[in-house]
Amino acid sequence: MTERQELFAALSRAVLDGDDAAAPRLAAQALDGGVSALDAVEKALVPAIREAGRLFEEGEYFLPELVTAAQAMKAAMAVLQQALGAEAAALALGRVVIGTVEGDIHDIGKTLVGTLLSAAGFAVSDEGASVSVARFVARARELDADLVCASALLTTTMPKQRELVEAVRAAGLRAKVMVGGAPVSPRWAASIGADGHADNALAAVTVARSLVGRDAPS
Numbered sequence: 001m002t003e004r005q006e007l008f009a010a011l012s013r014a015v016l017d018g019d020d021a022a023a024p025r026l027a028a029q030a031l032d033g034g035v036s037a038l039d040a041v042e043k044a045l046v047p048a049i050r051e052a053g054r055l056f057e058e059g060e061y062f063l064p065e066l067v068t069a070a071q072a073m074k075a076a077m078a079v080l081q082q083a084l085g086a087e088a089a090a091l092a093l094g095r096v097v098i099g100t101v102e103g104d105i106h107d108i109g110k111t112l113v114g115t116l117l118s119a120a121g122f123a124v125s126d127e128g129a130s131v132s133v134a135r136f137v138a139r140a141r142e143l144d145a146d147l148v149c150a151s152a153l154l155t156t157t158m159p160k161q162r163e164l165v166e167a168v169r170a171a172g173l174r175a176k177v178m179v180g181g182a183p184v185s186p187r188w189a190a191s192i193g194a195d196g197h198a199d200n201a202l203a204a205v206t207v208a209r210s211l212v213g214r215d216a217p218s
Contacts, residue, residue: 052065
């Protein structure tokens, strides 16, 4: 195994272990060693998060392990993001605006979805929690977003997803709207006119690829 391969393996292991201190350190080490940011993403981070997803699907990982893996990957991506620059934007599958709807401060699930979308090749703008409909729309217009993804973890905030779908349409944006969250069902998504629904972070990547016309095997 070459030194570069060993570095990729170590970075992948840091993500799988949920080590959000080692992951960014190794990402910086890769850049300092002349590794391109895209190589680090494609050869270490993406394989690692896919493996975490496989382990989760097979019951070897549980939600806490999947969340910590995503957090470690996010920490590494923060180091690589600036180096990715315009090259990453040019290669992105699509531009995504994601957030938890206004009145809802739950953040972990939404963050996990955003991280996995980023790992899959989307350019993701994470607006955080308790995001107003106006802010979703303004950001989607600013970025000419392909997708707007809105999470609601409370039944009391689900109506904000309906408002968002209506506002995106009224604004004449081309973005498609995907909704999710524990109480959100396919029936609810259909009833509010959303373009897509996902009940977990892994499914969100598949649905997002479908919505932008970039279906591909995992």
